Amino acid sequence: xxxxxxxxxxKRYDEVEAVxxxxxxxADHEFVVLVGPSGCGKSTTLRMxxxxxxxxxxxxxxxxxxxNDVPPKDRDIAMVFQNYALYPHMTVAENMSFGLRxxxxxxxxxxxxxxxxxxxxxxxxxxxxxxxxLSGGQRQRVAMGRAIVRNPKVFLFDEPLSNLDAKLRxxxxxxxxxxxxxVRTTTVYVTHDQIEAMTLADRVVVMNNGRxxxxxxxxxxxxxxxxxxxxxxxxSPAMNFMTCKLEDVGGKMHIRLTDSxxxxxxxxxxxxxxxxxxxDKLLLGIRPEHITEASPHPExxxxxxxxxxxxxxxxxxxxxxxxxxxxxxxxxxxxxxADARAGAPMRLAMDLNNMHLLNEASGAVI
Amino acid sequence: xxxxxxxxxxxxxRTVKLRSMSRDxxxxxxxxxxxxxxxxxxxxxxxxxxxxxxxxxxxxxxxxTNPWWVYHPTLSNYVELLTSNQFLTFFRNSALVSIFVVTIxxxxxxxxxxxxxxxxxxxxxxxxxxxxxxxxxxxTLLFLPLFKMFVVFGDMTGIQLINKWYVLLIVYPTLTVxxxxxxxxxxxxxIPKELDEAAIxxxxxxxxxxxxxxxxxALPGLIAATIxxxxxxxxxxxxxxxxxxxxxxxxxxxGIITTLIKGDVFAWGQIMTGAxxxxxxxxxxxxxxxxxxxxxxxxxxxxx
Numbered sequence: 027x028x029x030x031x032x033x034x035x036x037k038r039y040d041e042v043e044a045v046x047x048x049x050x051x052x053a054d055h056e057f058v059v060l061v062g063p064s065g066c067g068k069s070t071t072l073r074m075x076x077x078x079x080x081x082x083x084x085x086x087x088x089x090x091x092x093x094n095d096v097p098p099k100d101r102d103i104a105m106v107f108q109n110y111a112l113y114p115h116m117t118v119a120e121n122m123s124f125g126l127r128x129x130x131x132x133x134x135x136x137x138x139x140x141x142x143x144x145x146x147x148x149x150x151x152x153x154x155x156x157x158x159x160l161s162g163g164q165r166q167r168v169a170m171g172r173a174i175v176r177n178p179k180v181f182l183f184d185e186p187l188s189n190l191d192a193k194l195r196x197x198x199x200x201x202x203x204x205x206x207x208x209v210r211t212t213t214v215y216v217t218h219d220q221i222e223a224m225t226l227a228d229r230v231v232v233m234n235n236g237r238x239x240x241x242x243x244x245x246x247x248x249x250x251x252x253x254x255x256x257x258x259x260x261x262s263p264a265m266n267f268m269t270c271k272l273e274d275v276g277g278k279m280h281i282r283l284t285d286s287x288x289x290x291x292x293x294x295x296x297x298x299x300x301x302x303x304x305x306d307k308l309l310l311g312i313r314p315e316h317i318t319e320a321s322p323h324p325e326x327x328x329x330x331x332x333x334x335x336x337x338x339x340x341x342x343x344x345x346x347x348x349x350x351x352x353x354x355x356x357x358x359x360x361x362x363x364a365d366a367r368a369g370a371p372m373r374l375a376m377d378l379n380n381m382h383l384l385n386e387a388s389g390a391v392i
Numbered sequence: 393x394x395x396x397x398x399x400x401x402x403x404x405x406r407t408v409k410l411r412s413m414s415r416d417x418x419x420x421x422x423x424x425x426x427x428x429x430x431x432x433x434x435x436x437x438x439x440x441x442x443x444x445x446x447x448x449x450x451x452x453x454x455x456x457t458n459p460w461w462v463y464h465p466t467l468s469n470y471v472e473l474l475t476s477n478q479f480l481t482f483f484r485n486s487a488l489v490s491i492f493v494v495t496i497x498x499x500x501x502x503x504x505x506x507x508x509x510x511x512x513x514x515x516x517x518x519x520x521x522x523x524x525x526x527x528x529x530x531x532t533l534l535f536l537p538l539f540k541m542f543v544v545f546g547d548m549t550g551i552q553l554i555n556k557w558y559v560l561l562i563v564y565p566t567l568t569v570x571x572x573x574x575x576x577x578x579x580x581x582x583i584p585k586e587l588d589e590a591a592i593x594x595x596x597x598x599x600x601x602x603x604x605x606x607x608x609x610a611l612p613g614l615i616a617a618t619i620x621x622x623x624x625x626x627x628x629x630x631x632x633x634x635x636x637x638x639x640x641x642x643x644x645x646x647g648i649i650t651t652l653i654k655g656d657v658f659a660w661g662q663i664m665t666g667a668x669x670x671x672x673x674x675x676x677x678x679x680x681x682x683x684x685x686x687x688x689x690x691x692x693x694x695x696x
Contacts, residue, residue, distance in 0.1 A: 078589050099595035111586035115608040124604075125594035176594070 028089030028179040028212060029054045030075060035084035037070050044070045046236035047084065057206050057213045061223035062233035062259070069184055071233070072216045076182050077101050089179055104173035105182040108189060110165040112157040112172075118144075119153040122171045136175075143171040146208060147201070163194045170202070174209060181206075183215040187222065199225055220260050224248070232256045249380075254389035257311050257382060263346065266317070266356045269386065270310040272302060281310065281378070283331075284352055292327035292379055299383055302392065311382035311391070314346065317358030319366070320375040327379040338366050347372070439668070446470070446665040453660050469665040479666065481640055482647030485557045486626060487673070489643055492561050493625040494618055497568040501617060504569075505576030506602045510588060520577055527570035535634050538563060542635070557641045560632060564625045571624075572617040579613030580606055615681050623674055644670045 030052040037045040045067040052058045060068040073079040075086060077098035085092050093101050104125075112121050119140050126136045144150045147167040157165055166186060173181055186202070187195045203226055206213055217223055223230045224244040232239040232247065232255070239259075240252040251257035257265045271282045272291075279296040282288040291299065302308070320330040336355070339346040340362060347358045347366050358374060360366050383392045445453060447465045457463060473479045507513075508520045542559065546552045553559040583606060591601045607614060632646045642650065648666040652659045 076589075076593060078592070098589075098593045099597075103593060105590065105593050107586040107590060109584060109586055111584065111590040113587065113591075113605055113609070115611075124591070124596075128595045128600060172590075172594070 030180055030212060031087040033085040035086060036082045037074060038082040044236055048238055052212060054212055055210045057226060057228045058231060059215045059223040059227035060231045060233055061217055061220055064218060066233040067236040068216045068233045072182055072184055072214060075214060076103055076105050102179045103182055104176045104178040106169045106173050106186045108185040110169045112165055112168055114157050117154050117156055118168050121168055122175050125176045139175040143174040147171050162190050163198060166198055181211050181213040185217055232259060251391055254384050261313055263314050263357045265311050265313050267309045267311050268351055268354050270308050272304050287331050289329040289378060307386040309384040309386050311384055314357040314359045316377040316380045317374055319360045319364035320373040324375060328375045328377045330373055330375045332371060332373050334371050335366060335368055338368050442664040442668050445660055446668055448661055450661055469661040473662055473665050478651060482642055482644045486644040489557060489560045490622055490625040493564040494621045496565050497572050497621040500569050501572035501576055504573045505580055506606055509577045509580035523570045524574050531630055535630055539634055554635055555637050555641055557636060559635050563631050564628060568621040568624050572621055575617045576613055579610040583609055619681060622677060626674055
């Protein structure tokens with residue numbers, strides 16, 4: 027087991043820069059998820075750690091040793107691929123033991139390790155089957171088993187759950203988390219699914235355009251996003267953004283959303299935003315759960331406003347509502363018992379204690 | 393009540409639909425059987441005629457009787473050929489040449505195809521196309537320059553390769569290697585990239601990836617290429633005709649033609665027998681490997 031360090035890592039394909047100078051420290055035993063839209067460089071980064079791609083510039087260290095020019099087999103890593111990449115002509119046990127057999131481990135030791143991994147992954151009765159006789163979820167378990175038996179310094183996962191159906195994905199997610207709690211191997215996990223990232227990670231690395239947007243625990247990213255990209259990417263349904271202005275009314279700072287909607291800012295927020303120029307173009311970012319039905323006894327900082335609902339989506343435990351404000355579609359979450367009907371007016375409340383203010387030009391959260 | 397009504401309503405439509413579908417299928421099957429039978433008759437008449445003729449004496453062959461019937465069946469042609477040292481030499485030469493050529497071809501093609509399909513190196517794509525282009529040049533164009541090359545080589549080194557059966561071991565691979573390499577490139581390319589990446593991460597060298605992953609996974613392709621190489625070397629006529637002349641150096645196809653046709657006298661019975669016996673080894677190989685080949689294809693070996 028070991029820590030992984032990336033220093034100014036760059037990957038260039040001819041003229042295209044896929045990864046543009048990444049710095050990242052992954053601690054021993056840590057579960058780090060790289061998340062971002064397709065083409066953001068997350069898979070390339072993982073493949074560079076694996077040694078499947080050369081590094082154009084920078085350094086990658088595993089357990090303190092620079093491994094830039096170390097071939098994959100000598101990096102002591104194991105990787106789980108999106109399409110499982112099981113050897114089709116070998117049984118499950120042979121698949122899992124392939125790496126150990128190449129390294130000429132004693133037969134007894136191989137058997138012990140394979141049995142142990144099979145028990146951990148609940149695939150004991152499948153060890154004599156061929157991959158084509160397995161379901162998708164079982165194949166993914168075998169692929170994980172192949173990684174576990176090697177007892178490597180680092181696990182690398184490249185979108186391992188993308189080929190599974192939604193239900194199985196949730197199940198396997200839990201499975202992966204359980205495995206990590208048992209073996210505690212340093213793990214780097216790539217996905218485009220932010221829910222997977224949030225649920226699995228000790229720390230999430232949000233990537234965009236070959237750069238790291240923000241690194242943090244799932245809660246930090248959710249509650250304190252640093253950029254508009256992170257704010258919009260993490261959370262489902264996504265955070266709402268609406269143009270706004272700061273105005274001073276009667277000596278107190280207010281935020282104006284439309285000609286008719288203007289809210290006083292809670293004192294803590296007013297303090298934080300006091301240096302912002304009143305003429306700056308700003309965006310208000312607010313998550314759907316902070317737009318709810320208005321209550322007769324509102325908390326401080328929760329401001330009521332009236333809208334006409336566009337669409338409603340009852341989900342059972344809550345109802346998603348959609349309305350248009352200044353041309354932008356805004357999503358809110360209301361109690362299923364609230365009287366929300368499409369096309370009807372409704373009194374809502376916005377919780378400004380949980381608002382985010384962004385600079386529209388730079389996308390930075392203030 | 394409601395449920396029975398639903399069943400009553402849906403039942404007839406469903407049967408009608410099924411029946412019309414199966415009618416379509418029946419007709420499709422009839423047509424396929426018709427054309428398959430036609431094709432089978434067309435393809436099997438020549439070997440049948442060979443078999444009939446091989447069971448006749450020369451006298452009966454030249455007699456004006458029904459050519460499709462054997463009135464006095466005899467195995468004399470078979471006995472004569474199988475006891476003639478000459479024919480057995482041809483057979484031995486053919487077998488040696490084919491086995492060696494198949495081995496040489498596979499030893500060259502498989503690693504070549506692996507390199508061209510997987511190891512991206514400068515000019516690999518051009519080289520792959522080049523390999524295929526080589527195959528497109530017909531042997532009728534190649535045999536003269538090749539012959540000349542061996543003559544020059546013989547003059548320069550004193551090693552005389554012409555009129556030795558083993559010269560064919562050098563000549564045949566010019567036909568088999570490009571084609572087999574091309575087939576294997578296709579098969580190797582169909583293996584998902586992650587499979588060799590997984591092998592590399594598991595600690596396999598390129599050579600181990602080839603022998604322990606690629607060859608087993610692409611076995612159907614390997615067998616197809618082997619069958620091809622064997623058939624080409626077994627049935628090759630032009631090159632052995634050009635490069636070998638002494639009776640003890642001849643391979644089967646050329647041997648039959650040169651020894652059983654004496655001037656304008658054709659020993660038809662023996663020619664047919666020789667041709668039939670010569671066709672046996674490829675037939676046996678096909679029969680054995682075909683099952684495995686098809687099994688490999690349907691198993692979807694490359695599906696991760």
